[in-house]
Amino acid sequence: MPWLSTLMGVSVLGALGVTLVRNDKLAKQFTLVVSLIVLALTVAMAVQFSPNGDKFQFAETHDWIPAFGVHYGVAVDGIALVLILLSVILVPIVVLASWHDAEAGKRSVRTYFSLLLVLEAMMIGVFAATDVFLFYVFFEAMLIPMYFMIGSYGGAQRSYAAVKFLLYSLFGGLLMLVAVIALYSIAGKGTFMFSDLVGTIQDVTTQKWLFLGFFIAFAIKAPLWPFHTWLPDAAAQAPAGAAVLLVGVLDKVGTYGMLRFCLELFPDAAKFFTPLVIVLSVIGIVYGAIVAIGQTDMKRLIAYTSVSHFGFIALGVFAMTTSAGSGATLYMVNHGFSTGALFLIVGFLVYRRGSHFIADYGGVQKVAPILAGTFLVAGLSSLSLPGLSTFVSEFMVLTGTYQRYVVPAVIATVGVILAAIYILWMYQRTMNGPTAESVKSLPDLNAREKWVVAPLVALLLVFGFYPKPLLDVINPAVKDTLSSVSVTDPKPAVPVAQEGQ
Amino acid sequence: MTTHYLVLSALLFAIGGVGVLVRRNAIVVFMCVELMLNACNLAFVTFARQNGNLDGQLIAFFVMIVAAAEVVIGLAIIVTIFRTRRSASVDDVSLLKY
Amino acid sequence: MGESITFWVLAVVSVIAALGLVFSRRAVYSALMLGVVMLSLAVLYAVQDAPFLAAVQIIVYTGAVMMLFLFVLMLVGVDSSDSLVETIRGQRFWAILGGLGFAVLLALGIGNAVVGSPKGLAAATRSGNVPSLAELIFTRHVFAFEVTSALLITAALGAMVLAHRERAEAKPTQKDLSRQRFVTFGRTGKNPAPLPGPGTYARHNAIDMPALLPDGSVSPLSVNRYIARYEESRGTLSPEVAQVLEQEEAALRAAGHSTPTVTEEVRDGGPDTEPMPDDGDSVVAGRVVRPRGESPMESLSEEDGK
């Protein structure tokens, strides 16, 4: 069964279907059902995935543009699988959370939900693409629905934010396009298939240039310091649901691309640029956290925390140890859930009170304890509290990084302290203290909103205590990736005879 | 001798070009364009003789046809514009700008 | 030798004519100059073993295209002469500089390009110029030729479409216009008949000549107010006309109208007067006599109906 094409097909057909529905409420329900079907299909696919089988599974390859060797090639390995899972889990949640978000938009409610489903198809495609050209197409095409979601349904400065987002991403994307074409012609294989291109570029100088082409695109997407300034604007202006998908999934394409393309296609260049990337990541971690502390707007604050977290992910990818790599991949998934929860809950708050600003809140805990409680859980996941899944990934990244790069790991660990400051200070200012007059009549979460938050909190908790199902899928894929870069983990100073590790 | 023809052709072409640039009356501009086309034709014909090949004459022939078609359309446009604007000055039609 | 003489004569003529084309103020002169150039070139073609082209040049260019130019010039206004003052800064300087440069460059380039004496077309046109050309056109270049025909048809259609003016509503018949006139008469008392001409007793039929009624007096209806105003200001208004206008004014005043006379109204140019007609409309507007309460549009449509 062509699983991946089916997934995308169902989403796209659903998107078309939504536009035909004439009733907004029906359109919402229809979207929810479609996204749940996609989720169910994905889970059915994931169950059949064998972690220790072939690297790429569920592969489909068809000629697309035979003249240039472009294929419609999709398949998943462990890394792509978990990211697709993340996407399809987030979409129904976002649909449910955005129930009323699109009503104040410039375009119709149907369009919003249709865009959501289109975006879902693109997200699946971008992670599943095994043809570099196809990946590029999805990479750029993803911008379109997101651009409209920000530009038509966003906050007051949505046009500015949407254009900034688009320009940044396009700039990176064009650099990547150049690199993709150069890769094609220099490799001279007459094909864009990823597996055929691995290892074809042997010349280190060429590798470096092509690496930069890809890396800058991914660094903008991720976003890595100093390419990050589009994110706070876009995330703050986007409706909460779109912000979740933007930060939770779209940005992951950047870090995913670093792991998949930058490392495997250009191993020597990746090693050459590792110090640079690590420095950028560490700056991003600390800098993002410090700037987050100084924010007055909750959504911008969360966006900056993401800059910090993406620093961790990039650090993990380029530390090139098994645990750091697996940790980074796991981090991508967990960060999606964690930041998703934060954005959605802040969205609920903003929907109630109509303000992004921290100063407009205070003492919400007293009037809306469930909202405050879930907010705290989401916040704690953002500061990587053990017991929540983000801890596992952050711990793995830092442990793995420390094995090879002690000083960057130590500096990055400062982020742990800073995370506590930005989250708890925000929580204190919004939720604790005497109840502000303007929030006295704030209603607590309703049933729909509880259904939005519950799965996220549950996932955070379950993977916080039992991340093995994800790691079992991720670990072989990461090991495979690292072996194609031909690096091995540093040996311990004191080898301890270990059973079963 | 050939060179003389060609220089004449170049001269006429340049004069036509200058005319296009300095005149404002659309019809005169058109005439100057025709002058340039004619200058080209002269060059073609000359080259045809120089190279002993009829293709030059042939292309001149095609140029004439195209020029005729062009004149028909161009003049129709001028008439239309004149009808609404009461002017045949090319400088008056300058709304499509920054 | 004969060719040289022909060339030099025609070269000088055509260059002078080309310059004349560019620098004459009147478009008609330009067109004629262009005709001269084309004819000169036709001769040059003929000299250069291209008799067919020479003929086509004369028939198509000088005959058809030039005529088209002249027709359009007539439509647009043949007697208008262009101002040669340049309005775009630097345009003329750069244009002439570019033209000179271009001429020099082309001359140099082509002068360098040509080596050796001409081969002549004797070999290529063994069966005569026209048959050889025809052979080429209908064999090797037949596709281009057919495409050209499509181009010409398209051009013809295009010209028709562009020049065609669509009527927004059905053209009023004579019956409609007649009915309209009497409706107006019923409503405002406006004379449905055509305005009186200069009349049987007029000494001449100039526009400023009012119609005379059978008793020899001036018919106020036929007095052109604009011209009357003009003549009044020049002091050449004939006493008969002045008398009629005064009488009319007095009658109006007696009827209780306190508003100024038509003459004054026109002179004042107040906000409710109709705009001064521009030159193009003067023939029509000169006839407009505007009774009180009548809009200029109505009077215009009446003029149409005449």
Add this chain to the structure above:
Amino acid sequence: MEPAEIIQHSGGAIGAAWLMIALPLVGAAVLLLGGRRTDKFGHLLGVLMAVASFVVAALSFAQLLGFAPGERRRGIELYDFIPGLAKVGLLVDPLSISFCLLITFVGSLIHIYSIGYMAHDPNRRRFFAYLNLFVAAMLLLVLADNYVALFVGWEGVGLASYLLIGFWQHKPSAATAAKKAFIVNRVGDFGLLIGIFTIFATFHTLAFNDVLANADKASSGTLTAIGLLLLVGACGKSAQLPLQSWLLDAMEGPTPVSALIHAATMVTAGVYLIVRSGPIFQGAGTAQLVVTIVGVATLLAGAIIGTAKDDIKKALAGSTMSQIGYMVLAAGIGPAGYAFAIAHLITHGFFKADMFLGAGSVMHAMNDEVDMRKYGALRKVMPVTFVTFLVGYLAIIGFPLLSGYFTKDGIIETVMEHNAVLGWLAVLGAGITGFYMSRLVFMTFFGAKRWEPTAHPHESPAVMTWPLIILSVGAIGLGGFLVLGNRFMTFLSPAVGAPEEMPSFHPFSLTGLVTLALVAIGAALAWAKYGRAEVPAVAPRGSFLTAFARRDLYGDALNEALFMRPGQWLTRLAVFFDNRGVDGLVNGLAAGIGGTSGRLRRVQTGFVRSYALSIFLGAAILAGAWLVVGNL
């Protein structure tokens, strides 16, 4: 004597040791997710879970005693937590079971006490949920068989502490204190995390068993680094210098919280960590020295702070700091001190919980008044509280034959043998303890009434007094029971090792006598100043030293000047830089391009002749270029 091997175990109460953690966790989950529906029975469920956990702990303890001493380290595998990094398992050995008993027993008592103390709070259910969460996390901390799981518990107790300190979160001071506690703890965690990373980088495993058994193979430099990093973690959690500042603020939480978390259990986690990681410290002399210095510094600092506080809970908090300083000091000595450190930890858990709960009882009676200057003469109205408090007091100052006498003097004796300077400083600390604890008791229970007019003190209900009574029994007898005959040291030795030569108890050693004398002098001074003399209702300005102690030795001021203010500036600078620098660069570039195109746009005049001119000139230039190139 080296620690014994760990034996994999299943079955019996020990095999079900995970229930100890699971039961309170389930309790917390039910209470938190159940919402208002569980309000009615929430407190009972909380108590039930704590007691059930104690029962499991007691049964495990009994089963453990059934094994031969060398076989008393039982490992229980649970599941693969992070594949390749850590499997989660429990380690039930004498050390962890001692903690389990302390946590579940004192925890249960405090749960019971809280039924009464929190009776009027609308959020009592949530309070019990947090308490249960704390118990679960604390048990995970001590039962974990590897550093990751320990860290999970470590942060879990931090979270519970955060939630409970900020329980009355409508009070800005409580919210701030909670946040401060968490953040300062995070600074400690920073050290602990890096310590764990170093352990993993060195040994490629995080299980206690593998790491500690192989610790001697690592270089002493590595061990010193790990030791110091773990110490940073311990300092954060146990409020040792220089990360002590949060503990005094933490008293914003409800008093049972202070008793359970900030006196008896959580704050001693640092001591546990040091003792548990013993082999690492034993291989790193420098780290051990630093541990002892930190311990001594904190025990003096805590004692000095305790002398100046008028807030009864803060005075007790200073005392807690000081007592944990003793434990850290003992833990820094090595196997000779471990048993005393843990024994003192346990007895301190009893008498300090006793006193905190007593203080809570007093506050409960005095309308939540915490200022001791507004107490006085309470011994008559609150006899049970008074007597139990008195027992705790006598125990902490080391009154002969009470718990503190055995455990604290044991520490002092051991330290004295190890390092005389540290020993005498510890003796000095004991003297100060005598002073400030006496001051506290005299101000509260003796002297004249200085009550607020609205105060109508009364004895607390039985649900609050019975825990006091039970705790005071422990405060009386536990120390002697543990120390006499080296009973505890022998019990503990399979887990942490023991010195070659067991110490013998000398009731009338020189050190002991000097200590007693100093304590007596301190108590007498306190009597002179606060018992016999009138206590002013408003605190006198006092000398520079008093101010120094009142301001927590300027710890907060130091933090503020060194970290907070520069941090705020840095934050503002970073935000400014981000908006104007990074974003400004991008926006500037965009504006530059926009401006340039705005200028260039003017070229599009709309005049067809201008365009034609540019085409013409372009063609001329092309022709020229072609000519030039063609002739080259």
